[in-house]
Each structure stands twice: as structure tokens, then as C-alpha cells.
Amino acid sequence: MSLLAELTHRCPLSCPYCSNPLTLDAPAGELSTAEWCDLFDQAAALGVLQLHLSGGEPMARRDLPALVSHAARAGLYTNLITSGVHLTADRARELAAAGLDHLQLSFQHADAAEADRIGGMRGAHGRKLEAAAHARAAGIPLTVNLVVHRQNIGAIAAVAAMAAALGAGRLEVAHVQYYGWGLLNRASLLPDAAELAAATAAVEAARAAHAGRMLIDYVTPDYHADRPKPCMGGWGRRFLNITPSGRALPCHAAETIPGLDFPSVRDQALAAIWRDDPAFHRFRGTEWMPDTCRSCDRRELDWGGCRCQALALAGDAAAMDPVCGRSDRHHVVRAAVADRPGLPPPFRYRQAPGRVAAGG
Amino acid sequence: MTAMASGDVPRFARGVRFRFDEVRGRWVLLSPEHLSLPDEHAVAVLQLVDGERTVADIAEMLARRFEAPAGMILADVLAMLDGLRAQGRVAR
Ligand code: SF4
Numbered sequence: 001m002s003l004l005a006e007l008t009h010r011c012p013l014s015c016p017y018c019s020n021p022l023t024l025d026a027p028a029g030e031l032s033t034a035e036w037c038d039l040f041d042q043a044a045a046l047g048v049l050q051l052h053l054s055g056g057e058p059m060a061r062r063d064l065p066a067l068v069s070h071a072a073r074a075g076l077y078t079n080l081i082t083s084g085v086h087l088t089a090d091r092a093r094e095l096a097a098a099g100l101d102h103l104q105l106s107f108q109h110a111d112a113a114e115a116d117r118i119g120g121m122r123g124a125h126g127r128k129l130e131a132a133a134h135a136r137a138a139g140i141p142l143t144v145n146l147v148v149h150r151q152n153i154g155a156i157a158a159v160a161a162m163a164a165a166l167g168a169g170r171l172e173v174a175h176v177q178y179y180g181w182g183l184l185n186r187a188s189l190l191p192d193a194a195e196l197a198a199a200t201a202a203v204e205a206a207r208a209a210h211a212g213r214m215l216i217d218y219v220t221p222d223y224h225a226d227r228p229k230p231c232m233g234g235w236g237r238r239f240l241n242i243t244p245s246g247r248a249l250p251c252h253a254a255e256t257i258p259g260l261d262f263p264s265v266r267d268q269a270l271a272a273i274w275r276d277d278p279a280f281h282r283f284r285g286t287e288w289m290p291d292t293c294r295s296c297d298r299r300e301l302d303w304g305g306c307r308c309q310a311l312a313l314a315g316d317a318a319a320m321d322p323v324c325g326r327s328d329r330h331h332v333v334r335a336a337v338a339d340r341p342g343l344p345p346p347f348r349y350r351q352a353p354g355r356v357a358a359g360g
Numbered sequence: 361m362t363a364m365a366s367g368d369v370p371r372f373a374r375g376v377r378f379r380f381d382e383v384r385g386r387w388v389l390l391s392p393e394h395l396s397l398p399d400e401h402a403v404a405v406l407q408l409v410d411g412e413r414t415v416a417d418i419a420e421m422l423a424r425r426f427e428a429p430a431g432m433i434l435a436d437v438l439a440m441l442d443g444l445r446a447q448g449r450v451a452r
């Protein structure tokens with residue numbers, strides 16, 4: 001079981017596929033150091049083994065080393081998911097000393113100008129390269145993460161070579177997931193079938209080229225499939241997301257689903273939320289499923305797919321994921337690929353917490 | 361990539377942690393995106409992985425402990441460690 005702690009929604013970048021919600025939590029409402037530490041203790045007691053410290057940019061929290069050392073003492077495997085732009089040599093050493101187990105560093109491209117354009121921050125790429133060196137010098141194991149889309153899909157081989165040169169033990173190549181910001185920017189991000197085939201081939205080639213030195217994990221895109229992925233390993237089964245202000249969610253996009261009230265760790269114990277909260281029960285297991293899923297032999301493999309995608313594409317969070325070929329809304333997914341504009345429209349970037357991007 | 365050999369010195373790959381989990385009462389093998397609960401045979405082997413012992417050393421210790429034929433144990437230990445090597449959990 002794992003817990004993803006969105007320590008803050010503040011971030012100096014503004015990736016057009018960011019998994020943060022369209023309406024970001026304000027800094028003033030963020031959980032305090034003591035509240036996070038108490039939560040980590042509760043999580044460990046509940047059986048959580050892996051803790052992902054994320055954001056926003058988690059390094060925007062000054063108390064990050066204190067949070068890491070508390071989590072490590074609670075026995076949690078502690079992974080920092082960061083853009084790296086704030087990671088100096090001193091801070092890397094401080095985090096290593098605090099007991100950080102692993103660092104996942106996101107890149108947007110192998111080319112600096114393209115990377116900075118996609119992430120919406122000038123100079124970010126150069127700082128990421130330095131961050132990787134600082135992490136390795138401090139002895140922190142490194143994963144390089146690349147979110148792929150039509151505007152960087154040709155860069156997989158170059159990013160793999162870059163990651164290997166940076167000393168990453170693992171590369172994660174993940175296609176964009178289309179809800180929130182990703183959905184807003186879908187026409188600018190979605191690859192076509194030929195681009196996807198080339199990307200998959202590039203991943204295979206990189207696996208062979210770096211075998212034995214760097215592991216490559218590949219998260220395939222939903223829109224070209226006809227069976228959905230087991231989103232979060234099933235609703236409320238082995239994953240918990242905590243927002244900066246302390247709301248507990250079964251998946252980071254769950255708040256897009258209308259009619260569900262998510263509990264706050266400020267009001268209730270984590271164990272009680274996990275066990276009893278109605279929002280965590282709403283799509284847990286197979287009871288809630290439409291008949292087609294309930295009688296399908298994949299029901300406990302994919303758990304009916306992603307609820308947020310069902311909402312976004314079928315207008316109903318309790319429908320089967322329209323990525324499934326058995327869905328009567330599957331044509332919506334096909335149409336999104338078929339109707340993709342030939343040239344990507346400009347990105348709509350996220351803004352500082354509290355505001356929604358003006359668009360354009 | 362060649363398979364694990366008896367003279368190799370296995371160690372946990374960078375970022376991989378093997379520890380006892382009090383909540384489950386079991387040993388767990390952890391990395392950022394993976395969690396496995398090794399069975400008792402695997403646990404017996406992994407407890408001896410220290411980055412100094414060779415696979416042959418480990419097999420010999422287990423053969424003594426379980427009073428089993430050393431050749432058979434060595435084959436099992438090699439197969440198990442090689443599986444974890446292929447998944448990137450164990451290095452040498
Ligand atoms: S995806 Fe980009 S903008 Fe969003 S939190 Fe990560 S680095 Fe910041």
C-alpha cells in the first residue's frame with residue numbers, strides 16, 4: 001500500500017499535463033509540519049509501506065528534510081518526486097542524511113529549449129541536470145521520469161541516453177493521462193497511432209541499449225487501447241492521495257467527481273477514513289459496477305478502469321471506462337484520436353495556486 | 361546480460377530496501393514503484409545478501425542450516441537471485 005503526499009501545489013513550473021487539479025490549494029491552507037508527521041505515523045500503522053512526497057514542487061516546503069526524516073523513522077520507504085529546480089548540493093546532502101530512499105526527477109525533453117518551453121520555466125532544464133548530479137553525489141538513487149506526448153515523443157532515445165549518463169538506475173516513460181490539465185491540453189498532447197508505435201519501438205530499443213544498467217518502465221497511453229488500465233490498482237484498494245490541505249482521496253483526480261465528499265485528515269483518523277469513509281467505498285470492489293463489467297472476467301484485473309476518465313468521457317463516473325471496447329461510449333475515445341488537429345494548438349499553462357489559467 | 365553465477369557477489373540494487381514490516385509480520389522488498397512479499401525460502405536467501413558473500417557462500421550456509429544437498433540449494437538460490445536481477449531488484 002502506498003501514500004502520495006501532495007505537500008504543496010506551489011510549483012515554479014507549469015507543465016501543461018500537470019496532475020494537480022485545475023483549482024489549486026492555496027499555500028495558507030497547507031498542512032503543518034506536525035500534521036504531516038502525525039499523518040505519516042498513522043500511515044505506517046495502517047500498513048502503508050511506500051511514501052511518495054510530491055506536489056506541486058515538494059521542495060517548496062522548507063520543512064522537507066524534517067518530513068523526510070520523520071517518515072524514514074516511521075519505517076516508510078520514502079521517495080521524493082521533484083522537478084529538481086530547487087535541489088542544491090547542500091539540500092541533496094541534507095535529504096540523504098534525513099534518510100531519503102529515492103528521488104524521482106522529472107524531465108520534459110532532452111533538448112534544453114524544448115524542455116523549458118514545455119515546462120513553462122526558463123532555465124529549468126539546466127537546473128535539473130545539476131540536480132541529478134547533486135543527487136548522485138549525495139548517494140541518492142535516481143529515477144528519471146519523462147511524461148511523453150506528441151511534442152516530445154521523438155526524444156525518447158535521447159532522454160534515455162541522458163538519463164543513463166546522469167547515473168539514473170531507472171527511467172520511467174509515461175504517457176500523459178487525460179484528465180485535469182492533460183484533458184484541457186489534449187489536442188496539444190495526444191499522439192497519433194504512428195507516433196505511439198514509434199515511441200514504443202524507441203522504448204524497446206532503449207531497453208536493449210541500457211540493459212543491465214538502467215531499468216526502463218513504460219506506462220502506455222489509454223486512448224489507443226481497447227482495454228482500460230487498472231487505475232490506481234482499483235479504487236480504495238492500495239493507494240491514498242493526500243492533498244496539500246489534507247483531503248484524503250483514492251486517486252489524485254477524484255475531486256473532479258461530483259457528489260463525492262472527501263474527508264479531511266484534520267477531522268478524522270486515517271484508518272477510519274480508509275476503512276469506513278463512504279467516498280472510499282463508492283467504487284471499491286465490484287459491487288458498484290455496470291453489469292457488463294460485473295460479468296466480465298477482467299473485472300478484478302482492471303476494476304472497470306478509471307472513474308475520472310469515465311466521468312470526463314462518458315459523463316458518468318459510475319460508467320465503465322470508455323477506453324474499454326465494450327463501452328457504448330468507446331467511439332468518443334476513437335474520435336479524440338481521429339479528430340486530433342494536424343498542428344498542436346498552443347499550451348494552456350497552469351498559474352500560481354489560487355488562479356486558473358486564462359487559456360489561449 | 362549473463363545470468364547470475366555462483367562466484368557473483370549479489371547486493372540489493374540502488375534504491376531497493378529489504379526489511380521486516382511489523383504491521384504485516386512479514387519481510388518486504390521495496391522500491392519506489394514495486395512491493396513484494398518474498399516467501400520464506402526467498403527471505404532466508406535475502407537475509408544473507410550483504411554485498412560481501414558470493415552466491416556460493418550463501419548456498420553453502422543454507423545447505424548447512426537446512427541439512428540439504430549443496431548442489432540443489434545452489435541451483436535454487438541462483439534461480440531466485442537471477443529472477444530478482446532480471447527485475448532490477450538485485451545487482452552484483
Ligand atoms: S507536473 Fe510540472 S507543473 Fe505540475 S507539479 Fe510537476 S513540475 Fe510542477
Ligand code: SF4
Pocket residue numbers: 227228292293294296297298299300302303304305320321324325326
Ligand atoms: S467490461 Fe469492464 S471489467 Fe471488462 S474489460 Fe471492460 S472495463 Fe474492464
